[in-house]
Amino acid sequence: MAQGLHLRDVTQYYLDGDQRTTALNHVSLSVLPGEFVAVIGPSGSGKSTFLSVAGALLQPTEGEIEINGKSYSKATDRELSQIRLKEIGFIMQTSNLVPYLNALQQLLVVKKMSGRITSADKVFASKLLEELGLGDKLSRYPEELSGGERQRVAIARAFMNDPQVILADEPTASLDTARSHEVTSLIAQEVKARKKAAVMVTHDERMLTYVDKVYRMEDGVLSQVAEPAVG
Numbered sequence: 001m002a003q004g005l006h007l008r009d010v011t012q013y014y015l016d017g018d019q020r021t022t023a024l025n026h027v028s029l030s031v032l033p034g035e036f037v038a039v040i041g042p043s044g045s046g047k048s049t050f051l052s053v054a055g056a057l058l059q060p061t062e063g064e065i066e067i068n069g070k071s072y073s074k075a076t077d078r079e080l081s082q083i084r085l086k087e088i089g090f091i092m093q094t095s096n097l098v099p100y101l102n103a104l105q106q107l108l109v110v111k112k113m114s115g116r117i118t119s120a121d122k123v124f125a126s127k128l129l130e131e132l133g134l135g136d137k138l139s140r141y142p143e144e145l146s147g148g149e150r151q152r153v154a155i156a157r158a159f160m161n162d163p164q165v166i167l168a169d170e171p172t173a174s175l176d177t178a179r180s181h182e183v184t185s186l187i188a189q190e191v192k193a194r195k196k197a198a199v200m201v202t203h204d205e206r207m208l209t210y211v212d213k214v215y216r217m218e219d220g221v222l223s224q225v226a227e228p229a230v231g
Contacts, residue, residue: 002069004032004197005054005165010063012049012220023049024060025220031197033164036188038208039201040225041217047201048169050217054199055090055167056083067164067197085114089158089196091168091187095150097142103129103153104138110160128156131193132186148179155187159194166191166198172207184210 012024023046031037041047052058053065056072059080065073067087072080084090097106107125111117129138132152142150151171158166168187172180184200188210191198200211208214216225 002030002066004030004035004068005199006030006064006066007054008064008066010053010060010065012046012053012058012061022220024053024222027063027220027222029199029215029222031165031199033195033197034192035213036191036198036200036211037213037215038211039199039215039217039222040203040205040208045217046220046222047217049220050222051167051169051199051201054165055088056080086161087164089161089163089166091151091154091158091166091171093170093173095142095147095154097150097153099142102139102141103134103145106153107157107160110157114161125156125160128159129153131190132156146179147175148182151175151179151183152186155183155190159190159196162194164197166196168198168200168202170202170204171200172202172204177206180204180207 007027007029010024010027013020013022027050039047039050053060060073063073064071072083075083098109101109104125107128108117108121111121126138129135132155134149134152137145137149145153171187172183175183184207214225215222
């Protein structure tokens with residue numbers, strides 16, 4: 001069984017009358033457990049479509065996508081929903097926290113979506129927040145947290161269901177330089193410690209020092225461009 005996230009010859013195109021637009025052009029990528037990779041590229045290059053396909057939000061027109069050896073290229077909508085809930089953790093540009101839930105509850109609501117909340121879930125959620133430096137902020141609400149703290153809660157939430165894959169979409173877009181380095185470093189730390197396959201789409205090339213491999217997306221084509229410098 002191939003562990004991690006694997007895209008094999010994935011193509012995504014859209015038809016508009018007789019016009020065919022190719023958003024992804026035979027994209028192949030393998031990300032192993034504990035590996036953190038970045039995808040860079042200009043706006044309109046296909047990065048958003050790539051994340052949608054990798055995150056089981058969109059079925060590819062052609063090609064194969066696997067998480068830990070299980071293909072979901074032909075999955076039903078119901079199956080895709082379960083994959084998103086159990087196998088993939090998302091970190092978005094903004095934290096998207098629920099205003100009326102405190103930090104601990106932000107994580108526990110994820111468990112509630114997939115079943116009941118156990119005492120072990122509460123312990124795990126507390127541990128995640130403590131690892132990310134929020135041990136004294138468990139009962140704080142989003143308005144009582146800084147931007148960097150809110151994004152750290154969002155990182156913890158992404159790991160709450162113990163997913164196999166972490167997908168981060170411009171996770172530092174709303175942060176200043178210091179907080180950007182802090183957040184990206186924490187994502188890398190958790191990915192390594194918990195052996196997750198992780199992909200970060202970013203425009204901020206200063207964050208590439210935290211990843212293992214860098215890929216560039218251009219006109220729907222993905223290619224590895226460099227081994228990142230050690231920061």
